[in-house]
Amino acid sequence: MSSPGVIHIDRGSKVASKKATYRVENELGEGGFGSVYQISDMENLYALKLTKMWTFMPHERIEFAKRFRQEYDYGSRITSPYIVRSHDFDMLEGNPFMVMDLCTGGNLRDLVGKTFGSQKLDEIAHGILMGLKDLHDEGIIHRDIKPENILFDENRVPKLADFGISASIKKRHTVANFMGHAKEVFATGTYSPPEQIDPKQAMKVMGPSNDVYAFGAMMYELITGGRLPFGPFEEFMKDMAAYEQKKKEEKWDRAALEKSSPDQKWVEIISRCIRYRPEDRFGTIDEVLSVLGYQPVREEPGPEVYPQSDWVLRVQNGEEIGREYHLTNLKNSKSAGVLTIGWFNTENPFSNDIGIAEYFTEYISNFHATLEYNSDDYHWYIRDGQWREKGGVPGWYRSTNGVLVQGSRIDEGGKKLKPGDIIAIGDTTLKVVINQK
Structure with a gap:
């Protein structure tokens, strides 16, 4: 992969793809890997996500480019009101960018620390679960469910974003160092299921239960006002092995959840989401929805099967x-x-x-x-x-x-x-x- 250019995008700049030319309205956010801008094509407003490929080491660029393209592919081929849709993809001086739905309602992190009634909490959870169901129905495991990746549109509908480390990444997600501990963890470890951190187990149990675990940890944080079931992120970074041992022994703060939850059903839901063994968790999103009080979506009947099918x-x-x-x-x-x-x-x-x-x-x-x-x-x-x-x-x-x-x-x-x-x-x-x- 050739060396990418170092670029600066200012308000009023034009960014062109093979499909359209966009005008940059303002910058929405900046991170270590890239920036997000509000753009328009003179008819509609969108978000543009640009990867700063020049900040990566040469040997990292191909892999991150693949992840970025993967995120676009998923967002462009899945039609769901609960998933951020991708509309365009191209390169800007060797730096890949994509054009996506603009979600003006912030993200779930903005709501951590607020108090919710039972109905509002259920509505938020329902939207997240429906997004996960639509992903899983296409054989995609998100693998990075956390508050920052749950966006809200102008109608306050939650939408799943950032499939950059979903299960189809074409390399091992977790690399073990000489002590057998995880050295490279792309998902945030405080939400990740134990098997996702352990490279020896990561692909043995890859399925919906991985996202179910992260959903439970994330909802625990939302309900308790910022706590995490097995301790804060600083504790995870200080001693990852000890933190993972707590997950294995299922030593989490149940009292904080019982005290904060507006409905006891959340104790049941989260308790079953964050079980250590995948087979002890909810097996499907429909199972979670059922306990939450929602009827599973009626599936369209599949095609008839004949000898000539x-x-x-x-x-x-x-x-x-x-x-x-x-x-x-x-x-x-x-x-x-x-x-x-x-x-x-x-x-x-x-x-x-x-x-x-x-x-x-x-x-x-x-x-x-x-x-x-x-x-x-x-x-x-x-x-x-x-x-x-x-x-x-x-x-x-x-x-x-x-x-x-x-x-x-x-x-x-x-x-x-x-x-x-x-x-x-x-x-x-x-x-x-x-x-x-």
Whole structure:
């Protein structure tokens, strides 16, 4: 990546993309990585987010550019009233920028320390949860839920922002130092689930429960007027290992929550959100919404499944976003309705029927999963692991890091796939799609 230019944007400056020319109205904020400006295209007001690429070390630029582009891609392809939408993307002297919805109502951090009635608190939580649901339905885990990333529009509707470290980043998010402690933590550790901090666990349990944990910690802070369940950020930075041990032992200040909460249901919700083991938390956003008192959104019925249905796995996150694996075509090219999924080995590219590319992480096994077609109900079933020979002993061997379907771990017994299901394998998520012929 070539060296970016050092640029200064003043009020009244013009910023041009391939789609439009924008006028800078004023600067909204500045951080270590970039700045945000209010802009207009002479018809509408937007926010422009610029990354100061010149401030990064040369070896960091490619990775941060990928994250920034990823944030734009997510915000442009997901249509949701609870997610900040991206409208444009380009470069300014080697510095990437994106044009997004302008949210004039501030962020959730502005509300920490204020007192809320039960109805207002529920409304804020509902909007955040609906944004998370819309993300998760597309196979995206936010992984950086905190007050600064919850913005409000002019109607005070909360919107999720900043997908810069979402689960599709093409490298390990947490790097261990020689003591085994986290050295590089992109998410704010006081909100992060324990498994996200631990590089040995990070990809074994990547699913909705990661965001559920952060949501619980964030709502605890909002309800208690600025406290965090396991202690302040300064304590986390002073002794990360001790802080994470408190998470493991679930030693948090329940009394402060009970005293501050306008409704006891929040004690139940947060208690279950910040459990140490992912399987002990709420498994889906719908479960949280139900306890909060909202009926789950009625899902539109999926497409009918027929013998001639064209089943597709589409990469939502990972190295090859947008790539499609046509299961029906792959099945027809084989004598049996069994397909294998595993790491794409460039030296043996046909070792699996579906090879998942993985360049920056090592979470996908050579023999990760198996797909089996059932001609009686015209559906595919996915199983963790493959039948193979290991150490001279034939048998069914499971993968190292497991397989998730709709956020739940599956085993060798298998699970029936439905249109719209999200499959997580390592750092890659795939969406089950049906194309009718």
